[in-house]
Amino acid sequence: MSDxxxxxxxxxxxxxxxxxxxxxxxxxxxxxxxxMIDGTGVRAGDEEADVTLTADKETFEEILSGxxxxxxxxxxxxxxxxxxxxxxxxxxxVLA
Numbered sequence: 001m002s003d004x005x006x007x008x009x010x011x012x013x014x015x016x017x018x019x020x021x022x023x024x025x026x027x028x029x030x031x032x033x034x035x036m037i038d039g040t041g042v043r044a045g046d047e048e049a050d051v052t053l054t055a056d057k058e059t060f061e062e063i064l065s066g067x068x069x070x071x072x073x074x075x076x077x078x079x080x081x082x083x084x085x086x087x088x089x090x091x092x093x094v095l096a
Contacts, residue, residue, distance in 0.1 A: 004057055005033040005044050011064045012042040019094050023087045028054040037091065051083035051091070 008027070012035065020039050026049035027035040036045040053070075055063070059078040062068035070092040073079035081088045 002032045004029055004060075005035060008035055008060065008064060009042050009044055012037065015064070016042065016094055021091060021094060023050040023084070023090070025049055025087060025091050026052045027060065028052060029060045030054065030056045032057055049083065051081060051085070051087040053079055053081055053088060053091075055079045 008029065012027075016037075021037050022039065024036065024038045024047070026045075026047070027037070028046075029035070033044060034046040036043050036047055036049065055073065055078060059068065059073055063070050063073055063079070068078075070079060074081060074088075
């Protein structure tokens with residue numbers, strides 16, 4: 001597992017706090033790996049998901065740091081979404 005994924009898991013756990021996510025989402029960081037988010041929390045993994053969000057390392061880091069809004073990233077083509085758009089929007093509000 002890459003250092004980027006390790007850092008992202010830690011950052012996502014902190015961002016989500018006590019909030020839970022109803023469903024299963026996967027963040028794919030191109031060239032680094034994947035992160036799973038579900039009702040049990042955040043972990044490294046690459047499993048089936050209701051929605052898969054894919055971005056390069058730079059875009060993902062900007063979303064995590066708050067420099068880039070996930071919706072703006074999607075609208076500009078820097079973040080792709082495959083699957084349940086409603087789950088993607090719910091995840092975006094949890095991470096905002």
